[in-house]
Amino acid sequence: MKATFYFLIFSFATSVFAQNPGRIEICPTCEVKTLKDGIEAGMKGDTLLIREGIYKEFNIVVNKPLILQGEPGSVIDGEDRGEILRIVSDSVTVDGLTIRNVGTSYMTDWAAIRVVKSRHYRIQNVTLENLFFGIYLERSDHGVVVNNRILGDATDEYNSGNGIQLWYSKHVDVEGNHVQGVRDGIYLEFADEVRIADNVSTKNLRYGLHFMFSNNDIYTGNTFEDNGAGVAVMFSRNIRMVGNTFRKNWGSASFGLLLKEINDAEISGNTFEENTIGINIDGSNRVVYSDNDFIKNGWAVKVLGACYTNTFSRNNFLYNSFDISYNSKMNDNIFDGNYWSEYTGYDLDKDGVGDVPYRPVKLFSYIVNRTPETIILLRSLFMDIIDFSEKVSPVFTPDNLVDANPMMKKQQ
Amino acid sequence: MLKILKYSFYDLMRSRWSYVYFLFYLLLGFVLLFLNNDVSKAVITLMNIIIVLVPLIGTIFGIMYCYNSKEFTELLLAQPIPRRSIFLGQYLGVAGSLTFSLVFGLGIPFVIYGLFKSNAIFDFTLLLVTGAFLTMIFTALAFNIAISNENRIKGFGYAVLLWLFMAVIYDGLFLISLILFEEYPLDNFSLVATLLNPVDLSRTLILLKLDISALLGYTGAVFKQFFGTNAGLVISALMLLMWTVLPVWRIVFVAKRKDF
Structure with a gap:
């Protein structure tokens, strides 16, 4: 009985030894010439060394x-x-x-x-x-x-x-x-x-x-x-997007980041540079956008409706043709404490926060949504006058869409 | 012709208004850079100024010079000098001195603030070239108005109206027609309408560099070809040249036949 037990232990030990990782060389002039043969010959845990x-x-x-x-x-x-x-x-x-x-x-x-x-x-x-x-x-x-x-x-x-x-x-x-x-x-x-x-x-x-x-x-x-078309995130929950760079996605259906039916995501510390559309948002809720840089995009953020309770804070919007574009009059998203390169207000109490709220949606972006050819009038004096009058008394753009605390200096 | 050009040019260079114009741009350039400390943002602000202010100053200056130097022109006409030389010389003198003030007034502050080290140099050069073109075009148009109108008040009126039309009203009409006919394919129409106004044309030329990412958002094939390739740049530059040459040619044409 005892002998058989020792024998069993011994045979088990040898079998373990036998399965100790070995090395099989594969090369056109070796014994094993193909990967298939190598895999057949190899045992569990072996290394197949495939030569040049x-x-x-x-x-x-x-x-x-x-x-x-x-x-x-x-x-x-x-x-x-x-x-x-x-x-x-x-x-x-x-x-x-x-x-x-x-x-x-x-x-x-x-x-x-x-x-x-x-x-x-x-x-x-x-x-x-x-x-x-x-x-x-x-x-x-x-x-x-x-x-x-x-x-x-x-x-x-x-x-x-x-x-x-x-x-x-x-x-x-x-x-x-x-x-x-x-x-x-x-x-x-x-x-x-x-x-x-x-x-x-x-x-x-x-x-x-x-x-x-x-x-x-x-x-x-x-x-x-x-x-x-950059990155597309669709029908997903709890995605964290941090510190990525989205660059030079140009074209009529092109964007840095497309969000479709995204809930509870975090988008922070990213750089969106020279895209036709920085972020295209469609049906996305409770997304937090913070500390992102939007540089020289056609549209920094394009919101296509049915987007609720999103927060934009501490982002830098630098020299985009359009900062934010909406296609409806309704707004349930919060913009707070961002830096806008087009902000023209002043800061009398010197606390680094502008005293006049900033309206990031221009009337022109609304017109371009309706008649795309009007894009050719971008930055014309006439459009500036119209945008100014819309800024003073909003008629077409959501009137509660304001950044009440626009930063005076770009955030690092 | 060169003598008259030289005379006009020096006369203007000595005049107070040239200095004011030069100093204005110098100050503007410094203030812009001082406030922004960022060449690429300053270029955007500058674009707005060039598109609005340069045509206005070109028009007013041109028409003023024409009416003021009327007696001198009539004196010159009594001499054995070809009319072509008189008028071309005067025109080039005015346009040249204005362009000179613009280029140096804006160029100096930008160069001091490290333009050559920045990658905005191409945008900036394009801006200056467009500004120079706009000066030439609007001075030529002003000369045309002056030569066709003996009445100074009327002439000034037309000149201001011309500027207002090109800078503001044209775009308004353009926008209204685009919205009215939005059911139709409009990309050919809008491109042609742009080419027919030198202010819009210069704006588009600068947009091609500054906002190309937004312009490529539109799906039209004609747009795409115009904006996406160098075709847009070449066509716009050619049209600007046409806009300069045609009014200048008309100055000479009318002046040769006019009974002074």
């Missing part, structure tokens, strides 16, 4: 916890034939690989790296080129996606995919990635508790970052520049 070389493979399924470590110059070329890496096991790490030529399909969303129903994955330092979908996380929680470069060459919205897509994935960290030339840079659908930090998303066809039905997420320190 081009591996023409696709539909690689990673079904055990492995570390795929790519050396510089290790390239997986899918030759446009399908999905490349599919991770179906927990605790998989993909590091340093270059993956290119993902196939385009109208039936399935082929991705360079797809993670399916797995947890604790880590995808880092990966370069993706010529792709359909980049990193596709499907029902996979608790993962990390850091420092990847995704360089697409998408030309049409209908046959291109997203850079990083999260679908029903929670608690994911997306950090330090660079995404360009895809449809949506980063796309979240039903993805909660996600943190998106310090990414750069540029030159994408549609949105730099796109939220759909995703709650309790935070994105900070990202830069969105020159995308089809």
Whole structure:
């Protein structure tokens, strides 16, 4: 009895030893020449060291916890034939690989790296080129996606995919990635508790970052520049947007940030620079806007109605063509303590707060909403006279829309 | 012609009004920069001033000079000098001295406040070029009015009316017609209407640099081509040139045939 017990302990110990992480080298001249063979040969927790070389493979399924470590110059070329890496096991790490030529399909969303129903994955330092979908996380929680470069060459919205897509994935960290030339840079659908930090998303066809039905997420320190339409946050709750930069999103349907049906969000410390529309707000309630800089936008904030109990405070509105635009006479939002570069009032008691309230909505913005061609009369003397008379006695613009405490100096 | 130009130019440069005009711009530039300490905001304020004030001063100054130097002109006409030279010389003298005051009056404070280190230099240059064009255009229009009207009161009346029309009334009519016909596609109409008024034209030219992000918000294809490419800049500049050349040509044309 005792002997069998010791035997059992011994055999268990050896089996554990046998499963100790090993290392398998893969290179065109090694014993193991393909990733598929490597994965087959590898045991749980092994590291596959992928040496320099081009591996023409696709539909690689990673079904055990492995570390795929790519050396510089290790390239997986899918030759446009399908999905490349599919991770179906927990605790998989993909590091340093270059993956290119993902196939385009109208039936399935082929991705360079797809993670399916797995947890604790880590995808880092990966370069993706010529792709359909980049990193596709499907029902996979608790993962990390850091420092990847995704360089697409998408030309049409209908046959291109997203850079990083999260679908029903929670608690994911997306950090330090660079995404360009895809449809949506980063796309979240039903993805909660996600943190998106310090990414750069540029030159994408549609949105730099796109939220759909995703709650309790935070994105900070990202830069969105020159995308089809900046960032879109739709049908989501409790999103925190802090310290991001939205730049140069130009065009007739272009904006830095689009909010559609967003409730209880926080937008603070962001910079909106030279966008056609800084923030486009549609049906969003209880959103707090504070400490943002709106610089040289066409419209800094465009409110499209059904927006209640939003607060704008301590923001800087600098040299925008229009600071605030409303399409109705009703206002339930609060503007307080902002700096407006067009404010012309005075401060006799020298407390840093202007003594005359500021009306940020011009009559001209109302006219432009009605007849868009009138934009050509922007900054003409006639419009200035009309705006002045409207300022003195508001008829068309909401009369309770005032900043009672406009700041005299720009806030740092 | 050069002699008359030189004479007119020096005569004006010595006159009190030129100094006042120059000092006004100098002061304006300094005050603007002193209050704002930010070149890009000052450029926006300056745009409003250039568009309103420069045409007004050009018109009034031009018509005043014409009527005041009438005796001198008649004296010159008695000499064997071509009429073309007399009138062109006088015109260039007035327009030149006004442009000189404008460019240096505004240029000096901006240069002192570090324009060359700022990235607003292109906007500012465009502003000065537009201001110079507006001076030339409105001085030429004033000369035209003076040459066609012997009655000074009438001439002054027309001159002020011209300014009022171009600076304010035109835009009002423009806006009303845009709103009245809002059901129709209007982007061609509004572009043409802009080109027909030098004040609007200069404003658009500056807007192309300052508010391009707002202008691109409109969906019309013609707008997009006009504002989005360099076509807008080129067409506007050409139209400004036309606006200068045509009135000047008319001064010469009328002066040659006029019975003094």
